[in-house]
Amino acid sequence: MKRFIVLGVLALVALSAYAYAAKKPGHVDYKEYKLDNGLRVILSEDRSVPIAAVNIWYHVGSAHEEEGRSGFAHLFEHMMFEGSENVEKREHSNLIQRAGGNYNGTTNQDRTLYFEIVPANQLNLVLWLEADRMRSLKITTENFENQRNAVKEERLMRIDNQPYGAAFLTVDTLSYDFKPYSHTVIGKMVDLDAAEAGDVQRFFDNYYSPSNAVLVIVGDIDMKKTMKMVEKYFGEIPAGRVVPPISGVENPHAAERRKVIDDKNANVPAIFMNYMIPPHAHEDTPALDLLSNILTDGESSRLYQRLVKKEEAAVAVFGGTDSRRGPSVFRFVAASNVGVDIGTCESLIYEELDRLKTEGIASEELEKAKKQFRTDFIQSRETVMNKAEALQHYAFYHDDLSAINKDIDEYMAVTQDDIIRIAKKYFTQENRTVVIANPASRADS
Amino acid sequence: MRWQIKKVFHVALTVAVIAIAVGAQAAEPRPKPAKIKKLSFPDFKEFETENGMEVLVVEHHEQPIVSIYAVFKTGGALDPQGKESLAGFTIDQLNKGTKTRSALELAEWIESVGGSVNTFSERDFSAIAVTILSDYIGTAYEYLQDVLLNPAFPEDELELLRKQAKTGLEFELSSPEAMARRHLRDLVYGDHPYGKQPSVESVEAITRDDMVAFYKKNFVPNNMMVAVVGDVKWKDVKKSLKTKLGDWQPGTPQQVAYSGAPDTDKTRIYLYHKPGAVQTEIFIGHLAPNAKHPDWPAMTVGNRILGGGSDSRLFMNIRETKGWTYHVRTGFARERDLGQFVARTPVRTEVTDSALVELMTEIERITAEPVSQEELENAKSYLVGNFPLTIETPDQIAFQVAQYTLLGLDKKDLEKYRDRIDAVTVEDIRRVMAERVHSDRAYIVLVGDATAIREKVEPVAEVALFDIAGEPMSLESMAVEAVDYQYNTALIEDRKATYALTVQSMAIGELNVTVERKQAGGENVIQVSSNIAGMITMDEDMTFRAKDLSPVSYKAKMVVGPNTLGAEFSFTEARGSGVVQSMESPEPKEVNFELVDGTILDGALEYAIVCLPLEVKTTYRFPVVDSQTGSLHNVDVEILEVVDVETPAGKFSTYKVKVKRPEGDQYLYFGKDAPHILVKQEVPAQAMNLELKSIAN
CATH class of the missing domain: 3.30.830.10 (Metalloenzyme, LuxS/M16 peptidase-like)
Structure with missing residues (x-):
């Protein structure tokens, strides 16, 4: 039995129309659809180069892992390249590469993403491949063992054999009481060892379904033809379970949390600091992001001037917010200059934060931060891949896709008073978690 | 001179149409690519x-x-x-x-x-x-x-x-x-200007x-x-550059003298010791031609097959089949002068030798055997198809053009990139890879724990050993970590003690120990003499400095049935030397070994422990002279708990201390009160016990 697909019979809902009038820099046009099985589809045309980016987010991350199975969402991401009903082990990546494309996947606390960028004429191959593994992942014990090993190697390479690997993980686990975020994405070795192939199937059934995914396609595409292809490949996949979003808050901390780590891989002391902040969608986020420009963006930023230039205490200092669905963090990281106590860097950061809270900020300095933010904002929407990421970001973290073209206004509306208020609200002693990585002295282990 | 190039690429791959009819079954057939679009540079x-x-x-x-x-x-x-x-x-x-x-x-x-x-x-x-x-x-x-x-x-x-x-x-x-990258560059380029770091x-x-x-x-x-x-x-x-930088005067810039790269006739392993590393960085490299060389297209395709992508031979072998690494990569660096071929992968310590063998085998194979037609087509279709992805943003376009300018390449070749890749044949790859990749004349750099990997990689090639910074190291000192403890040596008081020795619950004899402070060579030293008389006989005499417990001399002789064992060492600040006679080498053997900071005699361990803060759960590591082999190793010690112990000399509250040794753990029990006399010693693996019988000052 065959049937012809005509756009008119598709249950498409165009949720957003094109806004042609006076587009602002960084503006992204898009159309949004929803298939019957719940798959949300967002398309955006960019015909400057004959390439297309496909980006799928499954709304599952380490936050959804069961007790004793830390690292599983990321391990599962590896399994997505191990074959499905019509695709052999590794064939997914091989076919993409033979098409001249690039691909990868990444996992964080909240979501797992897969992307491909290909010459535009290969879009149908990518959609077919993504649909096949969404519908019918093939899970064998052998492939599972192999990927478990690859993930353990990844952990050794990124964490256990690297300077600051342990500190980097510890500052996050120590920061959170909120259960879903209180373990690491990469997971514990013991949990990775305990995972079983049966867990993979269960995870797939629970989370890898059209109703828990968003598909974004950006590039040199014809919207109608593309939707036809999407319907053809994804339309028949059963809807699957609707996964409720993670919920809960991080209760206010009663006191500062602190830990010192002897890092046998490090030669230079470093400090990792988290201040607890609300989820990304919160109204305080624009002011917090601008605070990161004010404090650490560029050579004229406050912490760079004070720690790196004036006092010559730090060799580098970074800061900024994490985008999370749930309670988030504002990070600071600094590394000492040769012969400088890391405690000096720490006190200088506090002095600068206090100065911000008591003296506030000049309007020129705020304007500078806004211009820096705006430049980065526009620059981060240059490629088809970046645009696809931005669309996914707003669909997921903001729950309001149209914010993609309005969000910048929120940033431009931040006032000098907002900056003081937000600094006072979040940069407090009890709200922070501090981890110091000291080069382990061999003598006093 | 003013000129403009318009570059047109006709990227013609296979042509197909989108099938619009679909079957009712769940799985769709694998689609063919749509008609490819023209791409203008x-x-x-x-x-x-x-x-x-x-x-x-x-x-x-x-x-x-x-x-x-x-x-x-x-x-x-x-x-x-x-x-x-x-x-x-x-x-x-x-x-x-x-x-x-x-x-x-x-x-x-x-x-x-x-x-x-x-x-x-x-x-x-x-x-x-x-x-x-x-x-x-x-x-x-x-x-x-x-x-x-x-x-x-x-x-x-x-x-x-x-x-x-x-x-x-x-x-x-x-x-x-x-560090692996740095050391490889040093080796490959030597005195060539690209070796400067x-x-x-x-x-x-x-x-x-x-x-x-x-x-x-x-x-x-x-x-x-x-x-x-x-x-x-x-x-x-044009206008702005003239206004702002037009008055800037030209000059005579220096030219680089490109020479001084070393020749190599043999593959060698350069092993840089990082104690306790859980992974080994493997870097294999040697010189390669400059960016202008006509073999570049074949090198690019050949490299893609060997280790250029995640469908390469090495990736499929070492990561996908074996699961030994997270990533493995090979590449030719394009430089104005001599380039560099590099193959690299980080692997877990235990599989270092196996991974190295696989790397060398794959490198050799691509120089010896023709690649398959399928491999060739796959590699070419990636390189050709991927090109538009590399010219998406204005910065990427500028990078492509600038690269040609800076490397002194002919910009017409940028135009012909796809054609040149497409023209590469199986025979080109065999010839070019045989000429440009050398498993028999390569530098192999390993950064990892030499104690765990040195012996295992020796069959692959001759091994030279260095510390992480690149200073040559000897085998003896390789494994041993130095320490810098402050000992409270006042706790080592003159005394005579007697211990009962039992093996498998059998009384074997008595151990008598005399501790005495002396002056020798203008220094305060501590001399410890021990002897056993009974079914076995032993005499041991050692001297170490009172200030830091560093060794001065050691002499021991033990007769167990038909076997005579013993050792005699003297020490300078940096070395120990002498003879050993053991079960393994019944004839006296000369030894000469390096010391690291903080080295003590094996027999001094029980005195060193009590001169450090005794807190439960504390661990200490000591570099120790092994009196049976005349070599240095680390001994780890942990203060376990406070326990009551009864010996023929009475009841004692003690610190139970575990000493980790290759031949089996030992447990020492030190009196809780200063000066923390050793009251009991157990070696469970040998069912051996020492218990304090008497003590006198």
Whole structure:
């Protein structure tokens, strides 16, 4: 039995129309659809180069892992390249590469993403491949063992054999009481060892379904033809379970949390600091992001001037917010200059934060931060891949896709008073978690 | 001269149409690609200014952003000997102060309009780049005019950079990957200008005068390329460059003398010891031709098959089949002069030798056997198909063109890139890989725990051993960690003690121990004499310094049935030497071994432990002279708990201490009260016990 697909019979809902009038820099046009099985589809045309980016987010991350199975969402991401009903082990990546494309996947606390960028004429191959593994992942014990090993190697390479690997993980686990975020994405070795192939199937059934995914396609595409292809490949996949979003808050901390780590891989002391902040969608986020420009963006930023230039205490200092669905963090990281106590860097950061809270900020300095933010904002929407990421970001973290073209206004509306208020609200002693990585002295282990 | 190239690529792959009819079954058949679109290489303009700047303009008006790259065709290859990093320092300091503005004023100027600035330096070029909203491009030109023409090179900024560079070198030392890369470069390039790398000494030697001279000589308009990309009009660029940089006078930049790369006739392993590393960084490398070489297309395709992507032979073998690594990669570095072939992978320590063998086997195989037609087609289709992905943004387009300019390549080859890749045959790859890749003349750099991997990799090639910084190491000292403990040696009081010795609950005899402080060679020393008389006999006499327990002399002889065992050592500050006689070597054998800081005699361990703070759960590690083999090793000690012990001498509250030894753990029980006399010793593996019978001062 065959049937012809005509756009008119598709249950498409165009949720957003094109806004042609006076587009602002960084503006992204898009159309949004929803298939019957719940798959949300967002398309955006960019015909400057004959390439297309496909980006799928499954709304599952380490936050959804069961007790004793830390690292599983990321391990599962590896399994997505191990074959499905019509695709052999590794064939997914091989076919993409033979098409001249690039691909990868990444996992964080909240979501797992897969992307491909290909010459535009290969879009149908990518959609077919993504649909096949969404519908019918093939899970064998052998492939599972192999990927478990690859993930353990990844952990050794990124964490256990690297300077600051342990500190980097510890500052996050120590920061959170909120259960879903209180373990690491990469997971514990013991949990990775305990995972079983049966867990993979269960995870797939629970989370890898059209109703828990968003598909974004950006590039040199014809919207109608593309939707036809999407319907053809994804339309028949059963809807699957609707996964409720993670919920809960991080209760206010009663006191500062602190830990010192002897890092046998490090030669230079470093400090990792988290201040607890609300989820990304919160109204305080624009002011917090601008605070990161004010404090650490560029050579004229406050912490760079004070720690790196004036006092010559730090060799580098970074800061900024994490985008999370749930309670988030504002990070600071600094590394000492040769012969400088890391405690000096720490006190200088506090002095600068206090100065911000008591003296506030000049309007020129705020304007500078806004211009820096705006430049980065526009620059981060240059490629088809970046645009696809931005669309996914707003669909997921903001729950309001149209914010993609309005969000910048929120940033431009931040006032000098907002900056003081937000600094006072979040940069407090009890709200922070501090981890110091000291080069382990061999003598006093 | 003014000219323009319009490049048209017809990327003609297979042609197919989109099937619009679908079956009712759940799975769709695998689709064929749609008709490929023509791809025109984006327009760009090139021109030269009167003072010799080569200018490249890529207009792209989608977003109101523009980047300006000022690239000097001079880099680290020109660093004077002993002042490595001079080129990098000079480019970095351009925007750290001008005749009229401080570093902070310069930063405020560009950042207040949302702009950002980067400087970077490579072997053959140095660059400063500004990215800014196109509304403020005027600020960017003025900024560049000031930093390019009027740099002041303030002393205090140089001192700060020097400090940061030294911290950077400390960071590098802690990164196994960075150290492997550095050591390989040293080996492959030797005295060639590409072998120059910064050191603490070289960054300390650089002066302000060096930078000023380097700037004046090399940072001149006829030694640079300016690329302006994004939301600009090329005519405006031309005008602005003339106004802002038109008066800048050309000069005579230095030329690099490219020579001095070493020859090698043999594959060797250079093993850099990182104690306790859980992974080994494997880097294999050797010289390769320069970027202009006609073999580049075949090298590119051959490399893609060997280890260029995640469908390569090495990736499929070492990661996908074996699961030994997270990633493995090979590549040819394209340089103006000699390039470098590098194969690299980090693997877990236990599989280092196996992974190395697989790497060498795959490298050799691609030089010896023809690749399959399928491999060839797959590699080519990636390289050809991927090209449009590399020219998406104006910066990427500029990078492609600039690369050809800076490497001195013919830009017509950029136009013909796809055709040249497509023309590569199976035979080309066999010939070119055989000529350009050498498993028999390669440098193998391993950064990892030498104690765990040295013996296992020896069958692959001759091994030379170094510490992580690159200083040669001996086998003896390799494994042993030094310590720097402060001992409270007042606790070692003169005494005579007697212990009952039992083996498998059988009374074997008595051990008598005498501890005595003495003067010897003008130093305070402690002499410990022990003897056993009974079914076995033993005499042991050792002397160590009272201040730090370092060894002075050791002599022991033991008779067990028909066997005689013994050792006799004397010590200098850095070495021990003498003879040993053991079960393994019944004939007396001469030994000579290096010491590390904090080395003590095996027999001094029980005195060393009590001179350190005794807190439950504390662990200590000691470098110890093994009296049976005449070599050094680490012994780990842990204070377990406080327990009550009864011996023939009475009841004692004691610290139970575990001593980890290869032949089995030992447990020592020290009196809880100072001076913490040893009251009992157990060796469960040998069912041996010592118990205190009596003690006298």
